Structure formats: C-alpha cells, structure tokens
Amino acid sequence: MPVRLPGSGGWAGMTTLALDVDTVLDRLDELASQRPVAARIVATSNNESAGAAELAAMLGADVALAAKVMKLANSAYFGLSGRVTSLPFAVTVVGFNTVRSIATVALAGLDEAAALPEGFWDVSVHLAAACGALGPSFQQTTADALCLGLLAQLGAALMHQADTSGYDELVATTDLGAARFSAETDRYGLSSPQLTAEALQHWRFSPAMVTALREVPGGQDGALVRTAYELTARMLSPGHRRLRLDGLSRHRVPESQAATRIAGIRADVAALRAALGLS
Incomplete structure (x- = not known):
C-alpha cells in the first residue's frame, strides 16, 4: 500500500517521500521471525480462549520477556511489590493486553534497536x-x-x-x-x-x-x-x-x-x- x-x-x-506501508509491514514480519516466542504470544493473546497459564508457559520460553512481565507485575505501578511470585499470576495482574504489548515491543525490535x-x-x-x-x-x-x-x-x-x-x-x-x-x-x-x-x-x-x-x-x-x-x-x-x-x-x-x-x-x-x- x-x-x-x-x-x-x-x-x-x-x-x-513515498512511504510503502506494505514494505514497512513486511520488514516487521522479518524482524518477527527472529523473535518466535514474542510472535507466538502476540498471536495467542488474540485467542479469547487462551488462559493465563497458557500465556505464562509461552513466556517461560523467553527469559527476557518473562523477566519484564514479572518486574512490571511486582512494580509500584501495579501496587503489588514483591507479592507476585509466578508467571501465571503476573499475567493476571498486568493483563493480557499488557503482556501482548511487551511482546510487540520485542517483536518490532524496539527493545534492541540501536x-x-x-x-x-x-x-x-x-x-x-x-x-x-x-x-x-x-x-x-x-x-x-x-x-x-x-x-x-x-x-x-x-x-x-x-x-x-x-x-x-x-x-x-x-x-x-x-x-x-x-x-x-x-x-x-x-x-x-x-x-x-x-x-x-x-x-x-x-x-x-x-x-x-x-x-x-x-x-x-x-x-x-x-x-x-x-x-x-x-x-x-x-x-x-x-x-x-x-x-x-x-x-x-x-x-x-x-x-x-x-x-x-x-x-x-x-x-x-x-x-x-x-x-
């Protein structure tokens, strides 16, 4: 487009400048292929039948993403400092959309972009x-x-x-x-x-x-x-x-x-x- x-x-x-949006999105897909766990999380959190345990199991395959979700769930922002000790609970605390957004940041390469x-x-x-x-x-x-x-x-x-x-x-x-x-x-x-x-x-x-x-x-x-x-x-x-x-x-x-x-x-x-x- x-x-x-x-x-x-x-x-x-x-x-x-002629900006080809389709080309931009194709480049995003190329980046996504390098972060398969993040890609699975973004895709799975679309599914209304997916539960916190399923999403947490996927998160567990990417230590960096799991650590970010745990840190956010235990942050002062969510008011549960130090009380979130499992990934399923962390997913429940921050919400599916937040987990998905953190995965999207990784998927787009924004967390590592020079x-x-x-x-x-x-x-x-x-x-x-x-x-x-x-x-x-x-x-x-x-x-x-x-x-x-x-x-x-x-x-x-x-x-x-x-x-x-x-x-x-x-x-x-x-x-x-x-x-x-x-x-x-x-x-x-x-x-x-x-x-x-x-x-x-x-x-x-x-x-x-x-x-x-x-x-x-x-x-x-x-x-x-x-x-x-x-x-x-x-x-x-x-x-x-x-x-x-x-x-x-x-x-x-x-x-x-x-x-x-x-x-x-x-x-x-x-x-x-x-x-x-x-x-």
Whole structure:
C-alpha cells in the first residue's frame, strides 16, 4: 500500500517521500521471525480462549520477556511489590493486553534497536503513564489504556527507520502532538500513530485499539491518546504551544485539571521507568 503525496514541495521545504506501508509491514514480519516466542504470544493473546497459564508457559520460553512481565507485575505501578511470585499470576495482574504489548515491543525490535528517534523511550513512557492515568475518564481500564500509550510511538520508529535523516529533522523542528502529526502526514501521507495502527491491524490487534490510534490526529475515538500526547508535550517540552485539553479530550478532561493530572503522571512515569528497566 504505497502512499504518495501530491506536489514536490513537502513540509517546511522538505521533499515528500513515498512511504510503502506494505514494505514497512513486511520488514516487521522479518524482524518477527527472529523473535518466535514474542510472535507466538502476540498471536495467542488474540485467542479469547487462551488462559493465563497458557500465556505464562509461552513466556517461560523467553527469559527476557518473562523477566519484564514479572518486574512490571511486582512494580509500584501495579501496587503489588514483591507479592507476585509466578508467571501465571503476573499475567493476571498486568493483563493480557499488557503482556501482548511487551511482546510487540520485542517483536518490532524496539527493545534492541540501536537507532530510534530522539527521545523515543522518554516519550513512550510518558505516553503510557498519561494514557493509564486518563483511561478511566474514557471508559478504559488503566492497563488497556497504558498499552495504547506504550505502543503509540511504534509508527515513529518505523518512519525513522525508513527515512532516518528526514525524520530526525522533522522531530527537531516540530512540537510533539498535532504539529508533528501534520508534518508527518505532509511528508509520508499518514501520521506516526496511524502507521502504528496499520502495524497493529497487521498483527490482528483488536479493532478498538487500532481505531483509537488511527483517529489520534482528529477522530473521536482518538481522544484519549491525543490528550496524552498533549500532556506529554507539556512535560517534556517547556516551550510547547499548548492546546486546550477540553477540546482535545472531547470534554472528558477539563483544562482546569492539567496541573493535577501532570503531577500524578510524573509519579507514574518514575514507577514505569523502573518497571520497564529504563531508569
């Protein structure tokens, strides 16, 4: 599915780039072949009949993945520090979607990638914490919302792999959030969360999760992640040109709550960093 843009000018004087989404997804499949346990977990957690014991048995075949799930389950973020002593219990604590998201990070090579966009994991952890904190306001569980934030930047990593110098320039000259989505769309034909949605659809994630990412730039179902991007930008970029939370969230998160929300998210970021081995 090649995406070709009209004209030759592009955004901010940059030339446009034909991004072939099918080729990007084929490369992901090549990476997936190198992580068979992660691939099995992603495939199996689609199956509603799969239980925690079955998923835990698969995890046990990949020590690194199992350790991450155990560490997360025992983290301050989930409030069970030191009390989770088995993989089946850990899977139950963090939830199938979280296990699947951790496996997807490994499947896409993000945990071992030598070159990622500037600040990739800093942004991803803040987005995960922000989505988790905001989730209940959007009728999402904290764990499921966290997964949206954790995976949202996958598309940014894929754009960076396809166009390293161009994407580095784009990141350096745009604000995180709406301005960057617009620049990505001008250059590649879609935004990074929308490219993430294509990848997750390819791996048969739930339609609700795919839609939530596909609609980040402006659709109703993208309001949670869109609001999380705005709060993340405020935390990471002091000069960020703010957009009101009321409009971004479809009035689920009033602007008057911004300071309180950010304080809580900062605390969650610290817990998640430690749990994911990023501190």
